[in-house]
Amino acid sequence: MAYVRASEAPKMAAPKGTIGFAAWAKDKLYPTPLSGLGTVAIAALFLAVSWNLLQWAGLRAVWSAPDRELCAVEGAGACWPFVFAKFHQWIYGLYPFEERWRVNIVYVLGVISLAGLMVPSVPGKRWNALFFFVAFPIIAFFLFYGGILGLPVVETDYWGGLTLTLIIAVTGIVASVPFGILLALGRRSQMPVVRILCVVFIEGVRGVPFITVLFMASVMFPLFMPPGVNPDKLLKAIIGGGLFASAYMAEVVRGGLQAIPKGQIEAAQALGLSYWKMMGLIVMPQALKIVIPGIVNSFISLFQDTSLVTIIGLFDLLGIVQAGFNDAKWKSPQTGNTGYLALAIIYFIFCFSMSRYSQYIERRTNRGLKK
């Protein structure tokens, strides 16, 4: 039987109850009685926990006090004055008070140039990158350390707090990307010597905990050096962190490299691109884009792992916060809790920002690629 449509079928609105909030709630919150019960139970648990936290951190908390007295009262909540009193120390560590303006300058320079790099619409990316990756570290070092232009020397033993955490984390993060890329390429190299060296390094570093790397850097490293040569404690921590992060970064990057179809490489070769141009222009831009979440995961891990440097006697943010707990002026049952909560918030702000920024970059790089 032949059939020919005579008139166009009408386009109708969706039936009532299939779109809108009511339909969404029915579909997502209580599709069955049992899952409705689950929704209520989870919501109740969430509210209970939030209420307790709010009571402790807000309603019963002490907001201003000159010392431990009010915080030590039975039933008192969080001891926020401790945080306010110690906050400068948390940021600057034991850096001499009258020299802290030097640290501030580094912060201002760092934030401005980093923002310039991170916000896509800011022009002059090339100069900005040159400044941030080459000039800024040198300027920052001499501002921190001093010894030139009449600035008094501040030994690295006095560097500490959030500043130290950021020094180790940012250096490690910035170093881990190029080294990680080189290690990943080396691991896929046709040359057996290069490949084996890279595999041994990557697997060796990934096979031990970060604490071990730090201990090795601080305790064992001097044993291999000529007598009298004992590099700075902070330098060893930075190198240890950078190497550790590079090994993990290498594996993340390798994951991306494996996702690039062979045809991309063949097309680049057929056009006459050399190995490095092919990698730099064709393979890496695609591979790195795929692994942005993994890269940022590594960044966040390294940022948090820096707290382990306390063990080799550096006072990073965690170390300085814990040191404050022993201050007789502030000792109270709530001091530690409050300190750790504040610490968690600071770490969270940094790590969550990195996470959000990576999501933004992911969306941005996907733009135009989708149909």
Add this chain to the structure above:
Amino acid sequence: MSKANAKTPAVMMRQVNKWYGQFHVLRDINLNVAAGERIVICGPSGSGKSTLIRCINRLEEHQQGDIEVDGIPLTANLKNIDDVRREVGMVFQSFNLFPHLTIMENLTLAPIWVRKTPKAQAEEAAMKYLTRVKIPEQAHKYPGQLSGGQQQRVAIARALCMNPKIMLFDEPTSALDPEMIKEVLEVMVDLAEGGMTMLCVTHEMAFARQVADRVIFMDEGQIVEENTPQEFFTNPQSPRTRKFLEQILH
């Protein structure tokens, strides 16, 4: 064919042999392609046709015999390989456009980075070739936004932007929807009529009839028959060729 062209063949393959492990994939290949000549290579899958043309720009390495491209011997010498790749353009079955770059960037990348052409000049040339493949309006889109036929035409334009003397086509229409094959073949015919030296692995027999100077039939790593399209289709010499033609021409 002029005498000058006869002196330096575009491609010269002499007793070329190649193995994948123990598998002998190219056996005693002897092939001369004169400048301006159009060769169509066909044969059943696994017969070594793709491997053969991929040896010409060293995407595959041969283990025995000599290959010279425009007089440059293909050896382990990296400079020679680079020189050959500048002379030889290639179009792949799966297009292999760079998805993170716009069409314009796809076309100008190699001229800028390999030939050191100034950007403006490279873009001008790119627009010329995009016009030639009839899609100048797509210049600022990304490959993912184009249809298969359009992508393949961009891939042809990309190869042409390097001003190659020889073009290799590795089953350029095999991954296309039937509706899009024609637009790609038209571009290839246009190119052939412009005098480009071409080696095409393809099963488009109408295309072979229309433009090929010679048709080469391969089976099991050997060149079984080499003939003019006229003879090849109407009077094939080898029984193996006859069997193959029966299969594909219905």
